[in-house]
Each structure stands twice: as C-alpha cells, then as structure tokens.
Amino acid sequence: MKHALSLFVGLFVLWLLLSGHWSDPLLLGLGVVSAALTVFVAWRMEGLDHEGVPVAVALRALAYWPWLLWQIVLSNLAVARCVIDPDRIAPRMAWVPASQRTDLGKVMFANSITLTPGTISVQVDGGRILVHALEPGSIHDLHGGEMDRRTDWVEGSLERLSDAVHGSGKA
Amino acid sequence: MSLVLDVVSWACIVIGGLFCLLSGIGLVRFPDVFTRMHAASLGDTLGAGLIIVGLLLQAGLGADLVGIKLVMILVFLLFTSPVATHALAQAALLDGQRPWTRDGRPTEGKLDLRDAADDDFLLDDRAPGRSAFPDQEAER
Known part of the structure; x- marks a missing residue:
C-alpha cells in the first residue's frame, strides 16, 4: 500500500511537472486517472515492491549522488587523458567484491561502476562483479571499496526497514 | 548578472x-x-x-x-x-x-558461463560449435 501510494504521488507530480496544467479540473482529473491506471497496471504486474518502487532508499540515494557525480567528473578527466594519449591505456578485466546483500543494492553498485567512465560492470555473480577497466588503477580503486561502502550505506536504509517489518511481524 | x-x-x-x-x-x-x-x-x-x-x-x-x-x-x-x-x-x-x-x-x-547457461535465450543465438571460452571447454 505504501508503495502504491508513493508511486501514485510520484507519477502525478511527474504528470503535473510535464504538462504544466494547474487549474483546469477536467485535465487534472484525467491526470489523476492516468496515474491511477498506471499504478493499477504496476500492481497487476506485481511490480509494487521495494524493487519496483524503491522509496526506502530514495533519501540516502539523494545524499549519495553528489559524491557519485564528483567521481564521474574525476573519471571523465582520466578517460579524456587516455583519449588524448592512447598509449596510457592498459585494459584489465577482473572480479571485484560486492558486499551488498540485496539485489537492489547490487544493482546500485553495478550501475555506479558502469556510470563512471573507465569501468564497465559486465556480470554480477553472487558477491562479486566482473569489471572491465580502461586503466588498471580503476580496478585497484574498486578493490579499495570506497564506492562499495557508500552503496552499502544507501542500501542500509532498506535493511533497517525490512528489519522493522519483520520485528513487528513477530511482536 | x-x-x-x-x-x-x-x-x-x-x-x-x-x-x-x-x-x-x-x-x-x-x-x-x-x-x-x-x-x-x-x-x-x-x-x-x-x-x-x-x-x-x-x-x-x-x-x-x-x-x-x-x-x-x-x-x-x-x-x-x-x-x-x-x-x-x-x-x-x-x-x-x-x-x-x-x-x-x-x-x-572471465565471464562465468554457469550463469549464462541459465539464460538459454542467450546461448541459442550463438552459432553452433562456437564458444566464447574454448579453453574452458577443453578443460571439461
């Protein structure tokens, strides 16, 4: 129910921002209907869970983005240097440990890896991710685990929530 | 400004x-x-x-x-x-x-083929007799 409601609110706000109609009741009503219809289809497809509508991690994800954007800028400069001087590149492909426990956390970590230029996540297998890197240093940085820890922290809000749900179920 | x-x-x-x-x-x-x-x-x-x-x-x-x-x-x-x-x-x-x-x-x-073998639709598209990892095949 929480997911359905947050999906509905999110969709309707998106509709408002995209259309820019604030006053006409007919158009607003049609917007409400279309948002509700989308929520219904998502419910029929059983997409209304913590993966389809990840509201629990939204706040921490927003706090994580500025750091990720800064990493993207840094690695963009590194790859740009490689383009200017192709002799610098020494591609590697290696498995990197991923300590996230949920699928959503692994997706966030793998997407962060791919989003930063110079590293591409190729395959996720249990607790590790196959990464292709343009420079050997990037694999080394990933082994250092800074990004891994930060994604863990974002994922943490999800686990705290599921702990609370299980706790109340027992009580 | x-x-x-x-x-x-x-x-x-x-x-x-x-x-x-x-x-x-x-x-x-x-x-x-x-x-x-x-x-x-x-x-x-x-x-x-x-x-x-x-x-x-x-x-x-x-x-x-x-x-x-x-x-x-x-x-x-x-x-x-x-x-x-x-x-x-x-x-x-x-x-x-x-x-x-x-x-x-x-x-x-290297790509872990055990995982890919679950995705039959990916393997179907490959030409027969052609493997991404012949050295792994040889070991078996």
Missing part, C-alpha cells in the same frame, strides 16, 4: 561539446569494442551533463517548466545509459569477443 550567467552557461556548453568531441575521437582511436565503450561513456556523462547544465542556466525554470524537463532528461540518461552499456558489454563477451590487453594475454577475470 546576465552577462555572468551567459559566460558560465556558454563555458559549460562548450566544454560539454569538447567532451563529446573527445568521446568521438576515442571511438576511432581505441583498439577494441570494450575500450571504445569507455570512450562512448564520456559523451554520455560529462558531455551530455555539461550541455544540459549550460542550457539550464540559459532557460532558468522557464514559463513552461523547460528547466524541469531538462533535469529529467539528465536523470533518465544517467539511469538508462549504464544499463545499455552493461547489456552491450555482456553481449559482446557472450558472442566471443576477447578484450584487448596490452601484452596480448587473456584477462584475469
């Missing part, structure tokens, strides 16, 4: 364009499909990002919410492009592409 805004926004757009250009040059200069994908992601992230930030400074919020639409373009781009890149890289590996390395030796990490 508007002059400062103009200068900053044009600086963003020009530098973003520069990154897109570098991305194109990298596509030509790099040796194989994987390294070329790294070059392509240059234009996807900082190239597109800086151009959109520059346009955002020009448009402001705008009468018809242009600014919000620009931000949405950036957000959707940042969410979808890694998925496409990942799918492309894995498809290239499954199709038997070997990553180029400087010393010509195979990479230390």
Whole structure:
C-alpha cells in the first residue's frame, strides 16, 4: 500500500511537472486517472515492491549522488587523458567484491561502476562483479571499496526497514 | 548578472561539446569494442551533463517548466545509459569477443558461463560449435 501510494504521488507530480496544467479540473482529473491506471497496471504486474518502487532508499540515494557525480567528473578527466594519449591505456578485466546483500543494492553498485567512465560492470555473480577497466588503477580503486561502502550505506536504509517489518511481524 | 550567467552557461556548453568531441575521437582511436565503450561513456556523462547544465542556466525554470524537463532528461540518461552499456558489454563477451590487453594475454577475470547457461535465450543465438571460452571447454 505504501508503495502504491508513493508511486501514485510520484507519477502525478511527474504528470503535473510535464504538462504544466494547474487549474483546469477536467485535465487534472484525467491526470489523476492516468496515474491511477498506471499504478493499477504496476500492481497487476506485481511490480509494487521495494524493487519496483524503491522509496526506502530514495533519501540516502539523494545524499549519495553528489559524491557519485564528483567521481564521474574525476573519471571523465582520466578517460579524456587516455583519449588524448592512447598509449596510457592498459585494459584489465577482473572480479571485484560486492558486499551488498540485496539485489537492489547490487544493482546500485553495478550501475555506479558502469556510470563512471573507465569501468564497465559486465556480470554480477553472487558477491562479486566482473569489471572491465580502461586503466588498471580503476580496478585497484574498486578493490579499495570506497564506492562499495557508500552503496552499502544507501542500501542500509532498506535493511533497517525490512528489519522493522519483520520485528513487528513477530511482536 | 546576465552577462555572468551567459559566460558560465556558454563555458559549460562548450566544454560539454569538447567532451563529446573527445568521446568521438576515442571511438576511432581505441583498439577494441570494450575500450571504445569507455570512450562512448564520456559523451554520455560529462558531455551530455555539461550541455544540459549550460542550457539550464540559459532557460532558468522557464514559463513552461523547460528547466524541469531538462533535469529529467539528465536523470533518465544517467539511469538508462549504464544499463545499455552493461547489456552491450555482456553481449559482446557472450558472442566471443576477447578484450584487448596490452601484452596480448587473456584477462584475469572471465565471464562465468554457469550463469549464462541459465539464460538459454542467450546461448541459442550463438552459432553452433562456437564458444566464447574454448579453453574452458577443453578443460571439461
């Protein structure tokens, strides 16, 4: 129910921002209907869970983005240097440990890896991710685990929530 | 004030364009499909990002919410492009592409085929008798 409601609110706000109609009741009503219809289809497809509508991690994800954007800028400069001087590149492909426990956390970590230029996540297998890197240093940085820890922290809000749900179920 | 805004926004757009250009040059200069994908992601992230930030400074919020639409373009781009890149890289590996390395030796990490074997639809598309990892086949 929480997911359905947050999906509905999110969709309707998106509709408002995209259309820019604030006053006409007919158009607003049609917007409400279309948002509700989308929520219904998502419910029929059983997409209304913590993966389809990840509201629990939204706040921490927003706090994580500025750091990720800064990493993207840094690695963009590194790859740009490689383009200017192709002799610098020494591609590697290696498995990197991923300590996230949920699928959503692994997706966030793998997407962060791919989003930063110079590293591409190729395959996720249990607790590790196959990464292709343009420079050997990037694999080394990933082994250092800074990004891994930060994604863990974002994922943490999800686990705290599921702990609370299980706790109340027992009580 | 508007002059400062103009200068900053044009600086963003020009530098973003520069990154897109570098991305194109990298596509030509790099040796194989994987390294070329790294070059392509240059234009996807900082190239597109800086151009959109520059346009955002020009448009402001705008009468018809242009600014919000620009931000949405950036957000959707940042969410979808890694998925496409990942799918492309894995498809290239499954199709038997070997990553180029400087010393010509195979990479230390390899695709785990046990996992791929679960995805029958991926294996069906491969030509018969052709394996991405003949050395693994030989071991069996």
